[in-house]
Each structure stands twice: as structure tokens, then as C-alpha cells.
Amino acid sequence: MEKLEMLYEGKAKKIFKTNEANVYLVEYKDDATAFNGQKKGTIQSKGIMNNKIASIFFKLLEEKGIKTHFIKHVDDRSMLVKAVQIVPVEVIVRNIAAGTLAKRLGLEEGTVMQKTVLEFCLKSDELGDPMINNYHIAALDLASEGEMETITKEALKINDILREVLDKCGIELVDFKLEFGRTKDGEIILADEISPDTCRFWDKTTKEKMDKDRFRRDLGKVEDAYQEVLRRLEEAIPNA
Amino acid sequence: MEKLEMLYEGKAKKIFKTNEANVYLVEYKDDATAFNGQKKGTIQSKGIMNNKIASIFFKLLEEKGIKTHFIKHVDDRSMLVKAVQIVPVEVIVRNIAAGTLAKRLGLEEGTVMQKTVLEFCLKSDELGDPMINNYHIAALDLASEGEMETITKEALKINDILREVLDKCGIELVDFKLEFGRTKDGEIILADEISPDTCRFWDKTTKEKMDKDRFRRDLGKVEDAYQEVLRRLEEAIPNA
Numbered sequence: 001m002e003k004l005e006m007l008y009e010g011k012a013k014k015i016f017k018t019n020e021a022n023v024y025l026v027e028y029k030d031d032a033t034a035f036n037g038q039k040k041g042t043i044q045s046k047g048i049m050n051n052k053i054a055s056i057f058f059k060l061l062e063e064k065g066i067k068t069h070f071i072k073h074v075d076d077r078s079m080l081v082k083a084v085q086i087v088p089v090e091v092i093v094r095n096i097a098a099g100t101l102a103k104r105l106g107l108e109e110g111t112v113m114q115k116t117v118l119e120f121c122l123k124s125d126e127l128g129d130p131m132i133n134n135y136h137i138a139a140l141d142l143a144s145e146g147e148m149e150t151i152t153k154e155a156l157k158i159n160d161i162l163r164e165v166l167d168k169c170g171i172e173l174v175d176f177k178l179e180f181g182r183t184k185d186g187e188i189i190l191a192d193e194i195s196p197d198t199c200r201f202w203d204k205t206t207k208e209k210m211d212k213d214r215f216r217r218d219l220g221k222v223e224d225a226y227q228e229v230l231r232r233l234e235e236a237i238p239n240a
Numbered sequence: 241m242e243k244l245e246m247l248y249e250g251k252a253k254k255i256f257k258t259n260e261a262n263v264y265l266v267e268y269k270d271d272a273t274a275f276n277g278q279k280k281g282t283i284q285s286k287g288i289m290n291n292k293i294a295s296i297f298f299k300l301l302e303e304k305g306i307k308t309h310f311i312k313h314v315d316d317r318s319m320l321v322k323a324v325q326i327v328p329v330e331v332i333v334r335n336i337a338a339g340t341l342a343k344r345l346g347l348e349e350g351t352v353m354q355k356t357v358l359e360f361c362l363k364s365d366e367l368g369d370p371m372i373n374n375y376h377i378a379a380l381d382l383a384s385e386g387e388m389e390t391i392t393k394e395a396l397k398i399n400d401i402l403r404e405v406l407d408k409c410g411i412e413l414v415d416f417k418l419e420f421g422r423t424k425d426g427e428i429i430l431a432d433e434i435s436p437d438t439c440r441f442w443d444k445t446t447k448e449k450m451d452k453d454r455f456r457r458d459l460g461k462v463e464d465a466y467q468e469v470l471r472r473l474e475e476a477i478p479n480a
Contacts, residue, residue: 104370105362105380117375122345130344133373135357140345 001025001080011037012050012197022083022184023071028054032197034216036128043215047077049226050195055079056233056240057162057194064161066154068190069181084181084191087143090129091151092119093159094175098200099213101175110207118155123179150188151180158190166201169232171210174200196226241265241320251277252290252437262323262424263311268294272437274456276368283455287317289466290435295319296473296480297402297434304401306394308430309421324421324431327383330369331391332359333399334415338440339453341415350447358395363419390428391420398430406441409472411450414440436466 002019009015011033016025028047033040051073058070058079071080094117097107101117120137121129137143143151155178163173176199179192192198196211203210209217210225234240242259249255251273256265268287273280291313298310298319311320334357337347341357360377361369377383383391395418403413416439419432432438436451443450449457450465474480 104367105372105376106364106367113379114381115375115379117379119373119375124346127344127346131371131373132345133359133371135355135359136345139353139355139357141354 001074003078012046013193018080024081024083025074026051026079026081026193028077028079028193032212032215032222034212036125039216041215043222043226045223046197046226049223049230050193050197051077051079053195053226053230053233054193056230056237058190059240060165060237061158061161061190064157066158066161066190067187081191082183082189084183084189086123086191087147087151087180087182087188088123089132089137089142089148089151089180090121090123091155091178091180092121092175093117093155093178094119095159095163096172096174096200096202098174116156116159118152147182147188154180154188154190162194162199165233165236167204168236169229170204171229171232172202172204172207174202176200196229201229241314243318252286253433258320264321264323265314266291266319266321266433268317268319268433272452272455272462274452276365279456281455283462283466285463286437286466289463289470290433290437291317291319293435293466293470293473294433296470296477298430299480300405300477301398301401301430304397306398306401306430307427321431322423322429324423324429326363326431327387327391327420327422327428328363329372329377329382329388329391329420330361330363331395331418331420332361332415333357333395333418334359335399335403336412336414336440336442338414356396356399358392387420387422387428394420394428394430402434402439405473405476407444408476409469410444411469411472412442412444412447414442416440436469441469 003025004017007015007017012029014027018025028051030042030046032043055073058068061068069081069084073079094101095113097111098109102109120132122132134148137148166173180188181191199211201210210229214222214225243265244257247255247257252269254267258265268291270282270286272283295313298308301308309321309324313319334341335353337351338349342349360372362372374388406413420428421431439451441450450469454462454465
């Protein structure tokens with residue numbers, strides 16, 4: 001597999017073409033940003049850890065019947081994925097109130113939601129990823145009704161699968177962000193990443209934060225938290 | 241009908257108990273506020289005009305099969321309504337991009353939406369009426385799934401009815417806000433008001449604003465605009 005020209009550089013990843021049709025190489029960076037890019041920094045070895053963590057999650061989800069863009073973990077910072085066109089709708093799944101949800105709705109951080117909450121945001125750094133709903137998505141033609149049905153169903157299934165494995169790791173899945181993509185054949189599959197950059201993980205017992213909030217809120221021991229998530233996942237899933 | 245103690249004073253209306261069970265008296269004020277109460281002022285005779293305009297709209301909607309809280313226009317500033325418990329979800333119906341929608345999604349004001357957009361906001365001055373979706377509504381138990389189905393269906397029907405009559409008045413219905421209430425019997429009916437305070441009305445030809453945006457944006461001739469909406473409605477609906 002040859003790494004060819006870079007197609008896109010995001011805040012935490014670079015995407016490269018490869019010599020294989022419809023296969024991209026994703027390279028995970030150590031760069032960390034928060035508050036829509038207003039806060040910038042580096043988390044040592046984050047790219048290596050997130051590449052491993054995301055690989056574990058994607059592999060697990062595939063085994064449980066979720067279609068993802070993941071092909072395989074290649075080396076420390078790279079994985080191969082199926083080429084997709086990203087649906088410009090970020091999906092946020094929330095089990096416990098934290099972050100913007102807690103603030104916007106006046107809920108105490110840590111309030112368990114009576115029912116899982118899905119939120120959709122327009123993927124736009126320029127506009128600050130504003131919250132939208134299915135009517136905006138239809139009016140702006142961001143995704144078809146059928147695509148949104150698939151995305152909704154898959155997001156809720158993914159939540160169930162992740163919560164189950166994380167529970168074995170002594171971790172609460174507070175909330176997380178997903179992005180989906182369309183393959184050449186128009187199939188909707190999970191894309192982007194699943195990692196402490198895109199999820200809120202709390203230790204089940206101590207409620208200690210084990211995710212990017214440690215960076216966002218200057219809580220220290222950021223690397224240790226990511227490392228600990230990886231360690232627990234590798235322990236819970238022996239042949240990960 | 242006797243007007244008894246005041247139950248509630250809002251930004252534009254006062255609600256009084258009456259000597260009849262389950263009947264309230266609504267008194268429309270001239271007070272105008274914008275930007276969640278940050279801007280305050282008075283629109284001369286607004287209460288009288290909005291009371292008439294809302295009465296015309298409610299009567300029309302009732303005739304078209306929409307259940308509303310409206311009983312009758314009593315005098316200049318008052319109408320009688322059925323007592324309801326307000327569902328704490330504001331419903332915004334948008335046909336053309338304007339205001340916060342245009343700003344949030346980076347759309348030019350005046351962009352016609354390909355499909356009608358419904359938005360739901362948590363009715364909370366304290367939180368600035370944040371946008372929510374059906375998942376938040378379920379998780380916070382603000383309304384049942386069945387109630388939200390009724391509210392959604394009714395809001396879209398109301399949009400069709402209002403657009404038709406306003407078209408005859410040479411007015412474009414850009415967007416509007418609705419509130420629904422639960423009667424003692426648990427029935428969902430339209431409540432609050434429909435007026436230039438709660439709708440965006442644009443002259444079909446000149447695109448001139450005929451609503452509270454004239455106050456919000458200091459465009460002048462606020463009273464004239466409200467008066468003109470009333471005049472055109474009375475002309476279009478002879479026995480209004």
C-alpha cells in the first residue's frame with residue numbers, strides 16, 4: 001500500500017490517497033484543539049493512542065454488525081479506511097448531561113438523561129457547528145430521509161455496543177460525536193474516529209474524566225487518561 | 241364575566257382568572273421587548289391591534305378545524321380564552337430564512353426554504369429559549385410523544401392556513417412562533433397569540449417588514465406596520 005497525496009488535513013487527522021482505489025490512509029496527529037479551534041495544544045502521543053483506540057472500537061463495531069470505514073490498523077499513527085464522502089451532519093449521542101448540553105439546558109453536569117439524547121449539528125467550523133434538526137437537514141438537502149433513518153438507528157446501536165464494552169472497562173460513556181460517510185455505492189457507513197477526542201469517558205467509580213475535557217479544562221494528566229482508556233480496552237478485549 | 245386576580249404577567253400580555261371555571265381573560269399590553277428582554281420599549285396601541293389580529297387569526301383557524309384556546313374578543317385589549325397549562329416548548333415555523341436561522345446557518349435573509357422548517361425551543365427566559373429536539377423533549381419529559389405528534393401536525397396545518405389568507409393580503413409569512421397548551425382534559429390546543437409580535441410578515445411586493453423586526457431593528461413606522469396588517473386582514477376577511 002502506497003501513501004499518495006494528502007487530500008485533507010483536519011484538526012486531529014490527515015487523510016491521504018493510496019494506490020488502491022477507494023482506500024484512504026488516515027494519519028492521527030498529536031494536535032489538540034478545543035472550543036472550535038480557539039484553544040490549541042499538543043497531547044504527547046495522542047495520535048498513536050487514538051489510532052489504537054479507534055481501531056479497537058471500529059473492529060468491535062464491525063464484529064457487532066455495524067458498517068464502518070475501518071479496514072485495518074497499519075502502523076503507530078495510521079489506519080486504512082474506505083473512501084467516503086462525509087455527510088455534513090455531526091451526530092452527538094448523550095447518556096449523561098455534560099458540556100454544552102448541561103450549559104444550554106441548565107442541567108447539572110452528571111445528570112443521567114431519562115432517555116438517550118441524539119443531537120445533530122451542521123458540520124461547519126465557520127458557523128461553529130450549529131445544532132440543527134431533521135427539518136433543517138431536509139431543507140438544506142444535507143442527507144436524505146432514508147439516510148437520516150439509517151444514521152439515527154446506527155448511532156443508537158453504536159451507543160449500546162460502546163456502553164457495554166466500556167462498562168466492562170469501568171468507564172461511563174457520557175456522550176460522543178459520530179460522523180457518517182457515503183461510499184461510492186451510496187451506502188451510509190460510520191466514518192471519522194471514536195476516541196477520547198470525540199467521546200466523554202468518566203471513570204465509573206471516581207467519576208474522573210478520561211477524555212479531552214482534561215485538555216479543554218486544563219485538568220492535567222491528559223496523556224495518562226488516554227493511555228488508561230487504551231489499557232483498559234486492551235484488557236477487556238484480549239485480542240484487540 | 242368578571243375579571244378576577246391576575247395569574248401571570250408576561251412581556252406582552254397579562255392573564256387573569258375569571259368567575260367562570262376554566263376561562264381566562266388575556267389582556268394585551270403595548271410593551272415591546274426584544275433580544276430576550278434586553279431591548280425594551282412601547283408600541284403605541286399594539287395591545288389593541290394584536291388583540292384584534294390574534295382574534296381574527298384564531299377565529300379563522302377554528303373555522304378551518306384547528307383547536308385553539310380562543311373563546312371571544314371582549315373589548316379593545318381583552319379576549320377570553322380556555323384555561324390551559326402551557327407546554328414549555330415553543331414551536332417556530334419557518335418558510336423563509338430570517339433572524340436567528342439565517343445567522344446560525346449562514347443563509348442570506350430571504351432565502352426560501354426548500355421545505356418548511358420546524359424548530360422547537362425550550363420556553364425559558366433564563367436560558368434564552370435554547371433550541372431543542374424531540375430527544376431533549378422526551379428526556380426532559382416536556383411533552384409526550386403523542387403530544388409532539390399533534391403539535392407538529394397542527395403547526396404545519398396552521399402554516400398552510402395562515403399562508404393562504406396572508407397571501408390574499410399581499411403578505412408573505414416568513415416565520416412565526418406558536419405555543420400550545422393542555423386543557424383540563426389533556427387535549428392539546430393552540431394557545432398564546434398570533435400577531436406581528438410573534439410572526440415575520442413581509443409585504444409580498446416591496447418585501448417591507450410588517451412586524452416586530454421594525455422595533456427590533458429600529459426601522460421606524462412600527463405602529464403603521466401593525467395597523468396595515470390589521471387593515472389588510474379586515475379587508476381580506478369581511479366578517480372578521
